[in-house]
Amino acid sequence: MSASPLFDAPGPRTRRNFAVANVFAVLLLLAGLGVVLLQLDANGQLTAAKWxxxxxxxxxxDYLWPGLKGTLVAAAYSVVLAGVFGLVFGLGRLSQHRAVRAVSTVVVEFFRAVPVLLMMVFVYQLLIVYRLVPPDQFALTAVVVALTLYNGSVVAELVRSGVTSLPKGQGEAGLSVGLTYGQTLRSVQLPQGIVAMAPALVSQLVVVVKDSALGYLIGYVELLRQAEYLSTNFSNYIPAVIVIAVIFIVVNMVLSTVAQLLARLLRSRTTGPVRVEAEGANQM
Known part of the structure; x- marks a missing residue:
C-alpha cells in the first residue's frame, strides 16, 4: 500500500508521542470527570432521592414516554417529508431545464442557510396568526415543517452530489440504449446515487432526531420539555438531563445501526461508488 504523497507514515518516535498524548488526554478527561462528580456529590445531585x-x-x-413519543413522531414525519422534499429538489437541481434548475437551487440554498430554530419560531407564529391547523397541532407542525425544510435541503444536495459522483459512463450507457436523460437519471443514476449517499443519509437521520429537541422552545412535548417537567416535580434537574441525554444517545445508536444495515443491504446489491459526506456527519 503506497503512502500518500502529501503525508509521510509516522515513524516510531511519532507513534510514541501520539501514544503519550493519548494517555495524557485520557487522564485529563478522567480528572475532569472526577471533578464534575465531586461537585455533583457536594451539591447533593448523586443522592438516591434524586435518582x-x-x-x-x-x-x-407520565414523563419520559410522552417525551420520547413526541420526539420520535416529529422525527418520523420529518424524515419522510424531508426525503420527498430532497428527492424532488435534488432532481430539480439536476434538470436540463434552466428555470427548474435555478428555482431548485434557490430553494435548497435558502433553506440550508436559515437556522432551524428561526424557521421553527416563524412557522409557529404563522400558525397562531392564521390558524392553519388545529391549536393542539401548532407546535408539532412547526417542528416538522422546520426540520423538513432544512433537512430536505440537505438531502437534495446529497441527491445531487450522489448522482454527480457517479462515473460519466453510467449516464452515457443509459443514453446509448435509447433512454432519455430523465429516464437515465431516474432508472440508472439515481438508484446508484442513493447507495453512494447512504452513509451521509444515516448521519442526517441522527441530526433530525437531535434537532427535534429545539421544539422545547415553542412548547412542543418532547424529551427535553418533559425533563423540565420532571425536574420541577422531583427537584432533580441534573439527573433528569443526564437520563434524557442517555435516551437520546441510545435512540440515535439504534437508528444509526438500523440505517447502516439497510445501507449495507443496498450496497450489497449494486456497485458502491464514491461515498458522499453530509453536513450533519460532524455533528454525530
Whole structure:
C-alpha cells in the first residue's frame, strides 16, 4: 500500500508521542470527570432521592414516554417529508431545464442557510396568526415543517452530489440504449446515487432526531420539555438531563445501526461508488 504523497507514515518516535498524548488526554478527561462528580456529590445531585424516581413506572409513563413519543413522531414525519422534499429538489437541481434548475437551487440554498430554530419560531407564529391547523397541532407542525425544510435541503444536495459522483459512463450507457436523460437519471443514476449517499443519509437521520429537541422552545412535548417537567416535580434537574441525554444517545445508536444495515443491504446489491459526506456527519 503506497503512502500518500502529501503525508509521510509516522515513524516510531511519532507513534510514541501520539501514544503519550493519548494517555495524557485520557487522564485529563478522567480528572475532569472526577471533578464534575465531586461537585455533583457536594451539591447533593448523586443522592438516591434524586435518582430513584427513574426506577418508578409512573415516571416513565407520565414523563419520559410522552417525551420520547413526541420526539420520535416529529422525527418520523420529518424524515419522510424531508426525503420527498430532497428527492424532488435534488432532481430539480439536476434538470436540463434552466428555470427548474435555478428555482431548485434557490430553494435548497435558502433553506440550508436559515437556522432551524428561526424557521421553527416563524412557522409557529404563522400558525397562531392564521390558524392553519388545529391549536393542539401548532407546535408539532412547526417542528416538522422546520426540520423538513432544512433537512430536505440537505438531502437534495446529497441527491445531487450522489448522482454527480457517479462515473460519466453510467449516464452515457443509459443514453446509448435509447433512454432519455430523465429516464437515465431516474432508472440508472439515481438508484446508484442513493447507495453512494447512504452513509451521509444515516448521519442526517441522527441530526433530525437531535434537532427535534429545539421544539422545547415553542412548547412542543418532547424529551427535553418533559425533563423540565420532571425536574420541577422531583427537584432533580441534573439527573433528569443526564437520563434524557442517555435516551437520546441510545435512540440515535439504534437508528444509526438500523440505517447502516439497510445501507449495507443496498450496497450489497449494486456497485458502491464514491461515498458522499453530509453536513450533519460532524455533528454525530
Amino acid at each position: 430513584t424516581p427513574f426506577l418508578e413506572a409512573s415516571t416513565w409513563q
